[in-house]
Structures are given as structure tokens and as C-alpha cells.
Amino acid sequence: YFYPDGKNPEDNSLYVSVFIALASEGTDVRALFELTLVDQSGKGRHKVHSHFDRALEAGPYTLKYRGSMWGYKRFYRRTSLETSDYLKDDCLIMNCTVGVVRNHIETPTQLSIFVPPPDLGQCLKELFTSGIGSDIDFEVGDETFKAHKQILAARSPVFSAQFFGLIGNPNVDKIVVEDVEPPIFKAMLLFIYSDELPDVHDLTGSVSMCTSTIMVQHLLAAADRYGLERLKLLCEAKLCEEVTADTVATTLALAEQHQCAQLKAVCLKFTAARENLGAVMQTEGFNYLEATGPSLLSDLLATVAVVNDDS
Missing domain, CATH: 3.30.710.10 (Potassium Channel Kv1.1; Chain A)
Incomplete structure (x- = not known):
């Protein structure tokens, strides 16, 4: 929050104030801050207030609840700011960096114990x-x-x-x-x-x-x-990966025989695709389907119709 007339009435608008507020629902959040007032002249003479060089024991501020604030009541004298290179076209640029301190202290990796995977x-x-x-x-x-x-x-x-x-x-x-x-x-x-x-x-x-x-x-x-x-599911997955025009008909018959619904659906969609159907119909496996699996042929025709409608 930026207060151009200051946060303290007793300062009579002599200083501008800058504050950071906790926006989340967290409690007792410990944080470090760095506020940078950017020099807009290009000279790089930024005004920086940083706490990141402090020790963790003394540096972090604790924000108790949502809306808790921390900052500077007398961040900069207003008259000096108005004539400084920080102000350009009545605009200021201020960067804010926040670092939240975690309560959990991680053990250095060199002190951890490697546990091998299950064997x-x-x-x-x-x-x-x-x-x-x-x-x-x-x-x-x-x-x-x-x-x-x-x-x-x-x-x-x-x-x-x-x-x-x-x-x-x-x-x-x-x-x-x-x-x-x-x-x-x-x-x-x-x-x-x-x-x-x-x-x-x-x-x-x-x-x-x-x-x-x-x-x-x-x-x-x-x-x-x-x-x-x-094991049955692992085999289904493997067959899905290896499905080709030469093997799809026999895999489809297998899926029907052993109630593998997912594998059957993959085989039907693969066969019904325009770029595959002609090659599949030339295989011995498809001839076997024609002779022994009339219900599968009906399922295939229905899938072909759906594919054609979608295209």
C-alpha cells in the first residue's frame, strides 16, 4: 500500500508511507521484504530497503492474520520525492520482493539416508x-x-x-x-x-x-x-501398443473371446479407420472373422458408420 500523504496524521503529509499487507488467510506468516523505488532517469540510483541480508533469527517479520501490515511510515520525504528522479510524469515505479520463511527446515542432502526402491x-x-x-x-x-x-x-x-x-x-x-x-x-x-x-x-x-x-x-x-x-490388463495394454493391420483381426477375436472391452474398442476403431480398413480385409485374420464372428462384423460395421459420420 502506498500512502502519498503519509499514514500518520501527525506527520502533516511530510512523508510518504509504504506498507506490505498479508492478503491470504494464513496465520503467523514469517516473511522478509525488499522495497525498491526505481530511478526513472536511467542512472540506476534506486532506493532500496532490504531485509534479505539479515539473519533468520532477527530478520523475518511475523504477519499474524489476513490484513496484517508491515512497512515504513516515513519511507521518503514528500518534497524530496516530488523533485527526484524517482518521479516521472507523476508516476512512481516500486518493486516489491517478498520471501516467506518456511517453518520446516530441510535436512541437507549430504545428511539424508538413501532408501533403495522395493525389491x-x-x-x-x-x-x-x-x-x-x-x-x-x-x-x-x-x-x-x-x-x-x-x-x-x-x-x-x-x-x-x-x-x-x-x-x-x-x-x-x-x-x-x-x-x-x-x-x-x-x-x-x-x-x-x-x-x-x-x-x-x-x-x-x-x-x-x-x-x-x-x-x-x-x-x-x-x-x-x-x-x-x-496380467490380463498388462497384455491388453501391450497389444494396443503393437496393433497393426496384420494382427488386429486376431487380436479383436481374442478380445471378444476373453471379454476385453477396452482392447476390443481399440481394435474396432483401428480397423474402421479409412487408411487401415482395406489392408485389414486382405489378412487371413479377417477371413477368420468373416467365417466365425458375425457379431464382430456387425460391431465393425457400426464402428465404420460412426467413423464416417465423424469425418
Whole structure:
């Protein structure tokens, strides 16, 4: 606030006054101020009142509540101001810098203690890889995978029922798994232990996008079979990233079969796009859809109509 006639009546307008007021709803706000009356002649002879060079123990002023004020009743003699280089065309320029002192004192970084990120998933993954303490063998094709029934049951409702349910067998030590390829079953077990989507390129030894998509499609089916909802969503997200004209039809059929509504919507929109539709219709996957999925074709036609209306 600037008072050209002064804030104190007893000064008889001999001085101008400048005050800072607390505008927020805060209480007991400690602050430092710097007021600069700008020299408008270009000589750079500004008048500066600063508290930033004071020690924190003595420097900050405490503003108790909204509207609390601090400042100078006798900031500058009025007659001197009127004839000074601070005044130009009856205008003054005043800069105000405010620094609020935080009550919390941060610990210097060199005194802090680094806490590493959680590594439970990595530890359990190493437990699976080592096979230490395993109590169940899965025979999948020509391969055998060792695992721990309690970990599997904690992660999958299907395994929980199989081992510890009403008709489950907690003493079983070997299970033959059918209709799942060994790399797919291993990837599913790695997720159960680590809670991360495995790198399919490491598991297959291939860098082909098509191979990756096919494996993730099978992994999604396995996740649905064993009630692994998070893995199912991770596979959906991965398939959305890798959707192409060559794979979208098979992915669409997969999404319909396993009730993946979000993945289905992405596939329909991708296929219905004018720049994609012709290429998709030339694929074997689309021929399969024509033969086995009349309801999906109806959904596709409806999506095409919406896309055309929007364009």
C-alpha cells in the first residue's frame, strides 16, 4: 500500500508511507521484504530497503492474520520525492520482493539416508528361478517348472482353489498342464512372482513384432484362464501398443473371446479407420472373422458408420 500523504496524521503529509499487507488467510506468516523505488532517469540510483541480508533469527517479520501490515511510515520525504528522479510524469515505479520463511527446515542432502526402491518382486523372481523350497512341479510339454503352492495361491484364485479349496489337494506335487505352450506358462509364472510383464523377446529369443504379439495374445488367454486380472490388463495394454493391420483381426477375436472391452474398442476403431480398413480385409485374420464372428462384423460395421459420420 502506498500512502502519498503519509499514514500518520501527525506527520502533516511530510512523508510518504509504504506498507506490505498479508492478503491470504494464513496465520503467523514469517516473511522478509525488499522495497525498491526505481530511478526513472536511467542512472540506476534506486532506493532500496532490504531485509534479505539479515539473519533468520532477527530478520523475518511475523504477519499474524489476513490484513496484517508491515512497512515504513516515513519511507521518503514528500518534497524530496516530488523533485527526484524517482518521479516521472507523476508516476512512481516500486518493486516489491517478498520471501516467506518456511517453518520446516530441510535436512541437507549430504545428511539424508538413501532408501533403495522395493525389491520384493526381484527377490521372489530369483526364488522362482532357483527353485529353492519348491513344492509343486508343472509339466508343460517337454519342460518342467518348479514353483511354490502358497505363492501361486496368493496370486491366483484358480491355483488357490486347486491347492487349498474345498475340493483342492494341498498334497499334490505334480500337475500336467495342457493347451499352454512352455514359454507362455513360464512367462505367466514369472509375472506371478515378480508382478511385472516379462520381456517376451528374452523368452522367445526373437525380436519380431509379430512373434511378440502372438506370444502376448497367448499370455492374455493364460491370464484369463488363471484369474490373473493385472496380467490380463498388462497384455491388453501391450497389444494396443503393437496393433497393426496384420494382427488386429486376431487380436479383436481374442478380445471378444476373453471379454476385453477396452482392447476390443481399440481394435474396432483401428480397423474402421479409412487408411487401415482395406489392408485389414486382405489378412487371413479377417477371413477368420468373416467365417466365425458375425457379431464382430456387425460391431465393425457400426464402428465404420460412426467413423464416417465423424469425418
